[in-house]
Amino acid sequence: GNTPQAERLLTQATILGGTLEQRGGDATLADAVRAIKAFAKNTRQLRTLAQAHKDYGAARSAYIAGHYDVAGKWFDAVLARQPPSLPLERWAQMHHGASLMYAGRMATAKQIFEKLLANSDTSRYASFAGRVRWALGTTPLREGQYEHALTHYREAARLFERAGEREHLGAIQYLIGETQFLLGDVAMAYQSAHEALSTLRPYQSSVWLNNVLKVAADNATADGLQHAALRVQDENILVAARTGRPIYLAEAHLARARLRASTNSFPTEDLRAGRAIVEQLEPGGARSWFEADLRLSEAHALMRTDPARAEAALDSVIPFFAPLNAERLLWGLTGRASARLALGDVAGTKSDLDRAITMVSEQRESVSRVSLQAALMERGREIFDRLVMLHLGARDPATALAYLERGRASLAPTRLSPLKGTNAALQSRRGEAVLIYALIGDTLLAWTVVNRSIRLTRTKVNRARLLDSIERVNSSLELRAEEAAIRPHLEVLYDLFIRPLQDSSIPIGTPLVVIADGEVAGVPFSALYDKSREQYLVEAHPIRFANSMRDAAQTRRTRRGNDPKILLVADPAFDAREHPGLARLPEAVAEIDAIATRYTRLLTLSGSEAQVDAFRIALREIDILHFAGHAIFDDSRPERSFLLLASGPKRKDAGRISAAEAESLDLSHIRLAVLSACKTVGGRGEKSSGFAGFAGALLGAGVEGVVGSLWRVDDKLTRTLMTGFHAAYQSSGDGAVALRAAQLALLRSGSPDLQSPAAWAGFRYTGS
Numbered sequence: 001g002n003t004p005q006a007e008r009l010l011t012q013a014t015i016l017g018g019t020l021e022q023r024g025g026d027a028t029l030a031d032a033v034r035a036i037k038a039f040a041k042n043t044r045q046l047r048t049l050a051q052a053h054k055d056y057g058a059a060r061s062a063y064i065a066g067h068y069d070v071a072g073k074w075f076d077a078v079l080a081r082q083p084p085s086l087p088l089e090r091w092a093q094m095h096h097g098a099s100l101m102y103a104g105r106m107a108t109a110k111q112i113f114e115k116l117l118a119n120s121d122t123s124r125y126a127s128f129a130g131r132v133r134w135a136l137g138t139t140p141l142r143e144g145q146y147e148h149a150l151t152h153y154r155e156a157a158r159l160f161e162r163a164g165e166r167e168h169l170g171a172i173q174y175l176i177g178e179t180q181f182l183l184g185d186v187a188m189a190y191q192s193a194h195e196a197l198s199t200l201r202p203y204q205s206s207v208w209l210n211n212v213l214k215v216a217a218d219n220a221t222a223d224g225l226q227h228a229a230l231r232v233q234d235e236n237i238l239v240a241a242r243t244g245r246p247i248y249l250a251e252a253h254l255a256r257a258r259l260r261a262s263t264n265s266f267p268t269e270d271l272r273a274g275r276a277i278v279e280q281l282e283p284g285g286a287r288s289w290f291e292a293d294l295r296l297s298e299a300h301a302l303m304r305t306d307p308a309r310a311e312a313a314l315d316s317v318i319p320f321f322a323p324l325n326a327e328r329l330l331w332g333l334t335g336r337a338s339a340r341l342a343l344g345d346v347a348g349t350k351s352d353l354d355r356a357i358t359m360v361s362e363q364r365e366s367v368s369r370v371s372l373q374a375a376l377m378e379r380g381r382e383i384f385d386r387l388v389m390l391h392l393g394a395r396d397p398a399t400a401l402a403y404l405e406r407g408r409a410s411l412a413p414t415r416l417s418p419l420k421g422t423n424a425a426l427q428s429r430r431g432e433a434v435l436i437y438a439l440i441g442d443t444l445l446a447w448t449v450v451n452r453s454i455r456l457t458r459t460k461v462n463r464a465r466l467l468d469s470i471e472r473v474n475s476s477l478e479l480r481a482e483e484a485a486i487r488p489h490l491e492v493l494y495d496l497f498i499r500p501l502q503d504s505s506i507p508i509g510t511p512l513v514v515i516a517d518g519e520v521a522g523v524p525f526s527a528l529y530d531k532s533r534e535q536y537l538v539e540a541h542p543i544r545f546a547n548s549m550r551d552a553a554q555t556r557r558t559r560r561g562n563d564p565k566i567l568l569v570a571d572p573a574f575d576a577r578e579h580p581g582l583a584r585l586p587e588a589v590a591e592i593d594a595i596a597t598r599y600t601r602l603l604t605l606s607g608s609e610a611q612v613d614a615f616r617i618a619l620r621e622i623d624i625l626h627f628a629g630h631a632i633f634d635d636s637r638p639e640r641s642f643l644l645l646a647s648g649p650k651r652k653d654a655g656r657i658s659a660a661e662a663e664s665l666d667l668s669h670i671r672l673a674v675l676s677a678c679k680t681v682g683g684r685g686e687k688s689s690g691f692a693g694f695a696g697a698l699l700g701a702g703v704e705g706v707v708g709s710l711w712r713v714d715d716k717l718t719r720t721l722m723t724g725f726h727a728a729y730q731s732s733g734d735g736a737v738a739l740r741a742a743q744l745a746l747l748r749s750g751s752p753d754l755q756s757p758a759a760w761a762g763f764r765y766t767g768s
Contacts, residue, residue, distance in 0.1 A: 017030030024164075026163045027125060028125055056075075059077075069103060070284060071095070072100060075096035079092055090116060101138065126160075131168075134172060150180070157176065171196075173199055176192045177191075177196060204239075205244070206243070217233045236255070246280065253273045254270065254274045258296075258301075260301075277290075299314045300335060308339070318333060318336065326359065334383060337383075392445075401426055427451055428553075433511070433513070444461050445457075448506070477527070482756070491530075497523060497525070512537075515546050515548060524762070526543055526761050527761035536757065542736050544765050544767070546767075551768070569592075570589045570591065570604070570605075571588040571607060579644065608646050624674070626673075627676060641658065641694050666702060670702070670704065673705075675698075675707065675709065676713075676722050706765070721746060
């Protein structure tokens with residue numbers, strides 16, 4: 001009944017809505033005002049609309065306070081009135097769906113969001129469409145479908161940018177960062193968090209600023225910077241207090257409590273503060289959530305001192321989060337497994353870890369990029385390692401190996417489905433021996449599998465010293481140290497990795513398949529030296545590498561006798577301004593000229609002709625690829641490794657094709673790829689069994705076998721090795737056999753330069 005006040009507010013809304021509309025922003029407010037004015041003389045409709053707006057206000061208040069059940073009922077009331085305002089109806093539908101989502105009714109909420117998106121005018125209602133995309137991203141985020149969430153969040157960011165809604169843009173940038181962190185893409189998560197902080201700088205009381213700091217702290221923790229993470233969490237608590245919203249302050253205290261617990265400090269103060277806030281919340285969805293989150297934090301804190309109480313707390317946490325949040329469910333399962341193991345409940349521990357493994361594997365299956373699959377599975381690596389050690393403690397090496405294999409199949413870059421159980425056949429191909437290595441803590445585990453026979457050797461090592469030794473050996477080989485200087489170190493590695501596995505079941509000449517844990521994958525196995533026999537390992541055995549036993553068991557798809565078509569790429573004319581530290585490789589041209597005489601069907605790209613477009617097109621019609629040029633390896637982000645090509649006149653790719661792009665291609669028709677370039681196989685520190693970098697990308701794209709290098713190689717020495725390799729490959733059709741023949745030819749050449757393992761041990765064959 002306050003007509004003057006109503007007119008004043010309506011005038012303000014008219015001005016604001018009109019201004020937004022004129023600037024190309026969202027037209028919701030302008031159209032809502034038009035709906036009110038349209039019924040100015042229709043008292044009945046106007047009262048219906050007024051009551052609907054009032055109910056909507058009550059619903060929003062309940063929603064903001066976290067009372068989602070109450071909010072859902074109010075939004076239902078708005079919709080039941082059938083208000084004659086399309087903007088009001090659509091926003092009520094969207095928030096009704098969000099209330100259902102936070103109450104755990106994901107499927108129903110998703111149906112509402114998808115219907116709204118299908119009927120939305122994204123050009124007129126960019127902000128509304130952005131909110132719907134936001135909600136559509138949050139449903140898969142809570143279900144652990146992280147790549148799907150990213151797709152929606154990125155589209156929401158585009159819509160908010162267009163609508164000029166900076167605070168919402170910052171919120172989405174935070175969510176993108178959180179999702180990237182959950183995918184294991186920490187570097188990009190840092191970048192997104194930085195973008196969000198920059199966007200939200202003018203909004204010092206924004207609830208989203210609090211969430212961005214939480215992601216930044218998570219990133220720092222993942223990088224092992226717990227003390228830095230604590231400082232960020234301290235700031236997060238101050239920011240959360242500024243929002244005036246108790247639930248965000250509770251969330252910040254509980255996050256810091258978990259972080260402090262991980263640093264062996266009991267978080268009494270944070271748990272007390274969090275509990276005090278939670279107990280003041282009204283009953284409903286938000287309180288139930290934070291009560292469960294509080295129990296989760298308390299369980300983390302009690303894990304070392306009172307595992308029985310920790311287990312009891314997690315018994316209620318796990319069923320609560322099961323339908324609501326995949327990440328917290330995973331925390332609960334792995335935490336309860338730790339508590340049960342401390343209490344001697346082996347069966348319960350195994351049950352929880354099995355369930356956690358299944359969750360992570362299912363999340364991995366929803367991600368299309370192989371590099372992100374490996375990053376996601378790295379989050380589950382500790383779970384696999386714990387199960388391996390659990391079964392070794394029970395004197396069951398076969399089951400321990402089965403779990404290790406299950407983890408590796410999940411990490412595999414090749415397009416094989418991960419194992420669903422532990423009953424897959426663990427056996428070698430006939431006539432081969434499989435050597436499997438895993439470094440877990442300070443224990444080097446080595447299995448030998450011959451046919452169905454499985455034997456385990458355990459060796460206690462100084463982990464840091466071992467990894468440093470591997471790196472030093474590879475550096476010496478890369479720098480072409482004299483053979484006499486490097487051989488003693490190769491003898492030590494032989495005694496550690498090979499001698500304990502030698503027995504009569506592996507006679508000289510038996511082909512070896514090496515499957516090495518990521519941190520020991522950089523061992524130059526072919527160059528390990530047997531002092532007693534005075535020979536390198538490659539002299540005694542053909543060697544190929546595989547990512548898992550499942551990969552190792554694959555048979556070659558191709559047969560000898562056909563006429564393969566080869567693509568030869570030599571010394572691309574890259575942009576020297578972009579890469580001033582790199583020189584052209586004239587020996588590469590001589591290398592492919594020599595190789596070309598071996599094939600009747602060939603394509604050649606060299607110099608300025610070796611452009612990205614031409615390279616990509618040629619890949620579609622070949623059987624063999626040989627690349628003789630520069631490869632740039634990114635240790636921290638292997639998927640950003642790239643082959644350096646010539647720059648096209650109109651392309652923005654700077655003359656490169658990245659590992660991430662290569663892995664997205666279908667290259668299953670290519671039987672062999674030879675990367676006669678620098679460091680195309682990952683080494684120390686890589687967790688995906690050493691197959692990071694460009695070699696792993698090609699395997700992920702379906703290439704049958706890849707010859708790649710462990711370190712920067714000398715192009716003159718490589719020319720001799722590669723010429724011999726292709727001559728042998730023409731005869732055998734087997735990449736591993738051909739590489740060994742070429743290596744032995746150099747070793748027995750009589751030339752000191754060619755005999756040194758620095759000339760031939762840098763390359764390895766991976767595949768079937």
